[in-house]
Amino acid sequence: MSDIDFYSRLSNSLVKEEKLSRPVVIRGQYKEALELLEDAAASQLTPMLLGPPGTGKTIIARYFAEKQKVPFEWMTFDEATKPQHLVGSFDPAIAFKKGFTNDAFVPGPLTKMMVNGGIFFANELNRATEYTQNTLLEPLEERSIYLPRIGRIQAHENFFMIAAANPADLAGTYRLSEALKDRIKVWISLTYPEREVEIEIIKANIPEVQLNDYYIEKVHDLIAVTRNSKEVERPASIRTGIALAKLIWKKIEKEGDIDERDLENIAYRVLLGGIKFKPGIDREKAIWTVIKTGLKGEP
Ligand SMILES: Nc1ncnc2c1ncn2[C@@H]1O[C@H](COP(=O)(O)OP(=O)(O)OP(=O)(O)O)[C@@H](O)[C@H]1O
Ligand SMILES: [Mg+2]
Structure with missing residues (x-):
């Protein structure tokens, strides 16, 4: 197969509209979780979905974003996640040609959602180092963030962050920093459904x-x-x-x-x-x- 085949397939395989492809069951704990997410968003309080692997944390967050008709970006954290993965960085080739202009900036998922207005889903947030967790303090407290060489930006009114973690991991080496924990206000537990x-x-x-x-x-x-x-x-x-x-x-x-x-x-x-x-x-x-x-x- 030639490279031409690959490139035509590549453009054909691009997802045009990211939509949930299967129906989501909103009953029992999922109904309650959805209502809590709605209340948290309406009060601009950051929620955390807590549950063991595969209990529907991601799907309920995505369903909520679709229902609110807002964009959705997500990221799974681990110890190698750095603040620039969240915030974004300058494209070296463009910056070399044009300098540190706004269009040389490639936003990370957090910045994208803060500017465009949408949900940033922080999956396994407790696995990030405290250094990376600290990046979220200003966005959650002030709804703003400082982008190096660009300046401080104010979040769109639809910006909302939903965090997720496995409760068994919360006691492990990487934990939520006290500062971040204090900014998460609605704790939603999911378990194996009935x-x-x-x-x-x-x-x-x-x-x-x-x-x-x-x-x-x-x-x-x-x-x-x-x-x-x-x-x-x-x-x-x-x-x-x-x-x-x-x-x-x-x-x-x-x-x-x-x-x-x-x-x-x-x-x-x-x-x-x-x-x-x-x-x-x-x-x-x-x-x-x-x-x-x-x-x-x-x-
Ligand atoms: N309420 C639901 N309605 C429909 N499908 C669901 C529901 N809850 C969970 N699922 C299905 O179960 C699987 C696991 O859900 P999901 O990926 O959301 O779990 P998770 O808690 O985010 O898991 P992980 O911790 O591994 O990221 C998926 O295939 C999802 O489609
Ligand atoms: Mg998940």
Whole structure:
């Protein structure tokens, strides 16, 4: 394949309008979270979504942005994230030719949302170093930020930041600085949704799959066991449930049927990386206990 093929494909694959491609289930904890986000935004108070991986933090923030009809930019933080990743920096080639002019400035997601008016979603914010976290103090307190060589800018009235973190990480090495914590005013907890809601979420994420309710219930039995087991440190997420349902459907579609043994094998393949056991637990033994208990429907 030539480079010309690549470049024409590249322009064809550009996303023109970033929209959620699947329906979002707004029931139970998600309804409450959405209302809290709305109230926080109306009072210009910064919220934090707290929940283990895959509990819907990103999707609820994106849904909220779509509902408010404002742009949405996000960034996942870690220890290598630097203030300029958030704020932006000068394009060296343009700056060399024209100097440090405004059009040589390439904005980061925070600056973009502050200027254009929109939601900046700070994912895993607690993983950033305090140095990087400090970049957010002025935008959250004063709704302004200093851009080197440009000057101080005032945020658009629609600028709003939503943070997210995994509560288990909050106690770890990287924590939210006290200064930043003091500027986050609405704490919204998300957890694994109740059974009925989660089943609806799984179905909403696999519209192409016509798995009957018997198997969807089995999938939920399996993931529910991982959440109740004392041996499990990180249980199966909603994503794991979606993956199980997809693979079960593939097998049925290909072979017309599925037996207990196939179900067990699929569960093993997905759960192997989809859950984490506590230290010292015999993983192989524990995973089969989860599978046998789950498939018997006794979470
Ligand atoms: N309310 C919901 N409606 C529809 N789908 C949902 C809902 N909640 C979660 N999901 C689905 O579950 C999966 C995980 O959701 P999401 O990515 O928002 O979780 P997260 O908490 O941001 O995870 P992470 O901590 O890994 O970033 C996605 O596939 C998403 O589509
Ligand atoms: Mg996320």
